[in-house]
Amino acid sequence: MDGFFKRTYDLVRQIPKGRVASYGQIARMLGEPRKARFVGFAMHSSPGVAGGVPCHRVVFKDGRLAPGFAFGGPGAQRELLEAEGIGFLDDGRVDMSTYEWEA
DNA sequence: TTCCTGACTTTAC
DNA sequence: AGTAAAGCCAGGA
Numbered sequence: 765m766d767g768f769f770k771r772t773y774d775l776v777r778q779i780p781k782g783r784v785a786s787y788g789q790i791a792r793m794l795g796e797p798r799k800a801r802f803v804g805f806a807m808h809s810s811p812g813v814a815g816g817v818p819c820h821r822v823v824f825k826d827g828r829l830a831p832g833f834a835f836g837g838p839g840a841q842r843e844l845l846e847a848e849g850i851g852f853l854d855d856g857r858v859d860m861s862t863y864e865w866e867a
Numbered sequence: 868t869t870c871c872t873g874a875c876t877t878t879a880c
Numbered sequence: 881a882g883t884a885a886a887g888c889c890a891g892g893a
Contacts, residue, residue: 767890768889768890769890769891786875786876787874787875787876788875788876788877791875791876791888796888796889797876797877797888798875798876798887798888798889799875799888799889799890800875800876800877800888801873801874801875801876801887801888801889802873802875802888802889802890802891803874803875804873804874804875805873805874805875805889805890805891806874806890807874808873808874809891819874822874823874824874824875824876825875825876829874830874831874832874833874834874835874869893870892870893871891871892871893872890872891872892872893873889873890873891875887875888876886876887876888877885877886877887878884878885878886878887879883879884879885879886880882880883880884880885
């Protein structure tokens with residue numbers, strides 16, 4: 765929960781609504797592109813959306829959601845993202861080309 | 868304290 | 881283009 769985790773939460777917390785970011789991208793923003801795995805691991809231990817960590821806005825680099833490991837199921841995650849105005853492709857993937865977070 | 872595992876990504880075949 | 885393997889580092893047992 766210290767250092768990297770906290771930093772990861774802080775960054776994920778800065779993801780604007782209606783926007784998604786990939787694990788690797790977040791890791792890169794933190795200055796550690798190799799810790800991409802840990803970004804996801806941090807989400808696993810994240811306090812949740814109520815804690816200010818919108819883990820549902822964090823998806824794969826391909827725009828795909830975490831299969832089977834989502835906070836409340838991939839379906840719920842997709843529903844939340846759609847509720848934020850994020851468009852999904854027919855493949856069930858997020859339109860990263862349009863909603864990928866940049867900053 | 869040591870060993871194992873893990874919401875990923877990238878490179879290589 | 882698709883599949884396979886390696887690498888990263890910190891938390892949990």
